Amino acid sequence: MGARVILCLDMDAFFASVERSLRPELEGKPVVVGGHLEGRGVVSSASYEARAYGIHAAMPLAQARRLCPHAVFLPGRFELYHQASQQIRSFLEELSPWVEMASIDEAFVDLTGSERALGDPLQVARNLQERIRQELRLPCSIGLAGNKLVAKVACGRAKPAGLLQVPPGQEAAFLAPLPITVLPGIGPHTAARLAELRLTTCAELAAAPARLLERILGPHALALQRRARGEDRSPVTPCSQPVRSISRAVTFPHDSRDPAFLRATLCLLAEEAGYALRRKGLGCSCVAVQVRWANFSTQSRQQTLRHPTASDTTLLRVAGDLLDDLLDRNRQRVRLLGIQLSRLAPQGAQLPLLPSDRFGEQRALQLARCLDHIRSRYGSRSIQRGSVLNLRKRLGELEEGGGNAFRPP
DNA sequence: TCTGGGGTCCTAGGACCC
């Protein structure tokens, strides 16, 4: 079998670029797309003009403002970004049926064996880049290599708006001088531990004694070492993997210890997560509540259910108990509150066994589905529980008092 | 300086069962 040809495409400063494609007057200006909270957001995407000031993704917005006060700061409009992503996907699917969207702004395409139909992969990549620039007015970078790992690293090295091909057989030599942090899976923590062993480049990691690495990294050390040598056989998988969890979380404009406020927020989050769950036709068997305290430490509590559920009433009952437990054990104020639903399975196959339980669950689920119907027709805010209406009122007070808008996604 | 939100995967320890 001949060498594989994998194309990795990554959009440059995607959210900021989409905003700029719709507002040409922003051309050449520093643009920062960030969260919706005045005080506590972080940067989601920064144009390269903004990056020149040291601004980068995940930086607190307050810091970004200090670094570049005259930058254009915009709230995220994820529906637009999703639409642009869909268009990019359709371009890619014209090239190959083997297209994997790795995220909203990143994709892999397997071009192996396409040369006769499409021509030289390098020219295919150039044409693709040009098409995205012309038709969507968006910049992107592309890496070409014999596997996904090296194509992705090459793509990263090509940024912005570049194109880089790693010839077959050159994978290890290409990675060798690069820092290990270019490898997916090596974050700040692992990099710091490897740096203690004076392992900072891919070449050093590739040549390190296996036993030493296993002591530091555990059973995955050898897999990581193979990646440092540019070896990767993972396939391009067009089918999206089944979703494993659904979560909703919010960081408050001001830390709170108010039980009614926290409970009402939890209700809102449970309804939103439950709505997402039912839209996917799923139920969940595990509910978790996450709290980030004022000191930024995070705690969570989870409970496994005897039967899967998709009822907001059940989600809220379980989540409420978990929140109470967390609040009982920690006297700090709450900075972030979140709910996570996991152990997902198609809904409808299993019902609770006890008749009384079943009727309660069934009725609650029916009610939830009626509300979903109204939401899908008249908007997600068209109908809400009384407790959430109270929350709106309280958040209104908060908004006036703190000047910070609480706008759930 | 003051730290989002939505995900995936992994690990360690405890409970429980045989």
Add this chain to the structure above:
DNA sequence: TCTGGGGTCCTAGGACCC
């Protein structure tokens, strides 16, 4: 006085990615 061992499930926390 001495208290195995393996398997599985559950929980909590953390690293990492975009």
